[in-house]
Amino acid sequence: METLERVLSEQAFMHGLRPEHVSILVGCATNVRFDAGEQLFAEGDEARQFFMIRQGHVLLETHVPGRGGVTVQTVGAGEILGWSWLVPPYEWRISARATELTRAIALDGTCLRHKCEADHDLGYEILKRFAHIINERLDAARMQLLDLYAKSAPARKGR
């Protein structure tokens, strides 16, 4: 049976962390599992955790009046989900639901946040990793925004 420590250490997120930092994270981690259709968190809920998805598929959705539920993005195995625990007011800004059996490592964000305040080295390492994730997601979101596959761009004025 795999220990949580070993599973966690294998996550790409953890590469390069000092052993004492790894221990802190292990201390904040639990194995979680969501069945198909089960919600991980809802928009507006307090954001106390973030997830390292090991297996499965999660959709990020929001409700648009008149359009119903709209999926903004999906997250899968090997990806990190959630950084609202890092940013006040520490509330989820979107809902997440598993579309199939999903196993993840949940990390106690509230606990980790306090640890980061106490140990700025740890804080910097965590923030570096999240900066990378957020950057990637922002890039991807911008591209989605461009709506490149739409029929035509808005008319441009030429000189």
Added chain:
Amino acid sequence: MSAADPMLPTLFVVRRVQRETPDVVSLELVAAEGETNFRFLPGQFNMLTVFGHGEVPMSITGDGARPDVLVHTTRAVGAVSEAICRLKTGDVVGIRGPYGTAWPIEEARGQDVVVVAGGMGLAPLRGALLAIQANRSKYGRFFLVYGARSPADLLYRRQLHQWRGRFDMGVHVTVDHAQTDWIGHVGLVTRLLPRLSFAPSDTVALVCGPEVMMRYAAMDLEKRGVDPGRIYLSMERNMKCGVGLCGHCQLGPHFICKDGPVFTARAMRPLMTVREL
């Protein structure tokens, strides 16, 4: 199909119209006279005339191993393509071609192949996918990642299902917009690349879609370690003649109609980053 006069079209008849999505149609064409023997290489294009409406460049989207039928997949984005989407069985069109360069199917042998398609970009790639499948043992690992605007805009659904069922090919599909009844991927097509286990130093990538998408896909592939000389893109510009005489399709020093439309990312990178080139 070469004629003494490269500007005279050859007549073809619409044998079948397949509606792929609300605004995309695939036409099966056969020669108006005699046997249909239209030989082409995947990646090439024709100049297609709808009499009374005009002529536009169209990628050839059928199977290169089936010269008995000519297939074009068209999206209604302008006057002529809208006319193409209104064609019925029995209508006659004009064809000039095939023109242009092809996907490097032969050169990719022995290597892993990653095909990245965005939106309508899957259409010019279909012939390449079929050619690789027909000779599957000659290639390494083989992947298709395909991004469409929404589930309703997915092309070649039946074939996509077939390909997903194969054990020798990885197929990953994503959309930009979806309602929550879609349980597949939602997000940029390049986000699917990390899921693929190809050997970057031994990979050929074929990329087709809107130019911005190809630019970023090429960048992501390069970041992963694929040589930009082995990443191939299909470029598009305005064309009036298709044979290098009208000047319209120039991109820097290249005529898309005869030096392309298939180019390496290495050749295109310095040109794609210049605004309004």
Added chain:
Amino acid sequence: MSEHLRQAERGILARSDFDALLAELTARGYRIIGPVVRDAAIGYHDISCARDLPVGWSDEQQGGRYRLQPRDDASVFGFTVGANSLKPFLLPSQVSLWQAERQDRGWKILNRQAKTARPLAFVGVRACDLAAVAIHDRVLRDGTHADPTYCARRDGSFVVAVNCAQAASTCFCTSMGTGPRAVAGFDLALTELLDPDRHVFVVEAGSDAGRDVLAALPSAAATAADIDAAVAVSARAAAQVGRKLNTEGLPALLAASAEHPSWNEVALRCLSCGNCAQVCPTCFCTTATDCADLSGGFVERTRRWDSCFSVEYAHIHGGSVRPSTRARYRQWLTHKMGTWLAQFGSSGCVGCGRCITWCPVGIDLTAQARILQGATAKEGDHGNA
């Protein structure tokens, strides 16, 4: 240069015998095109006799300015280049590519009548225009696909070149290696020698067809002095060329200058009217339009001149790739003096200066090149002669 002349077939044609040349060409079935004064300019049109030529006329050209000037002598070819080149004749501005007629559900492409038009003889072609025709040969005739219209008109055409005796202020053929003396690409070349007591043409044959025609003319033998005089004419013309362009490294410089701020300056002045492309002897871009009659049963595809200055030129679904004048001017210049080399093995510019003369705001592409090469705006000298 004179060595070349000595080896070619040559003769002296008296001014009074000039009509013999035109008559000989007419007798051989040619339609003769030559310079004519029309609409306050000199340009190529149909001619039949020497009287049609701009005898005693000269021109004064500057950025955005063309004026005819009367000469104080009876020089026949005492001017430089006019508004048009051979382009309207070899690459006509409008050509019907094909016509089709509806038949039941289908269409029938009508057999194009091969018009047996008379072959063209061009008289009075300047060296720069000869170079332009050679460039068009490479683009329209010698590529993977040839343009049948161009080839039909080009094959069997006869060229009588005329060596310039003077240069306009807009000329820069010497920088482009295309003049002022014609060295190749002609059937006959004439150098006019006008002295108080003698008015003759030194005639040089440049092909078998030229030698054939020359043999039929009442020509006298050319002396060594005549040859030297002819060469001196070209030397004087070359000395008059004041506009210069340094072409060394220009293609690479243009490729690296896509974001140079000077393009913004030019764009403020450029009207995107496309005059430059129209008068340029090497611009070759065309577009095709399909036109149906009211019944929809008859369709004709016509090819027309086009230029990269039109917004629709680079239109793909979603809009134009080059919506700004800045981008379109940059495209024209970068192609003409830059990428043309990689495409066709030479510069696309022959230094005729027409684009400078006929630009309504007098934009000078040599000045723009100089600015890219590091000259200041003042040194670049936009808009001045």
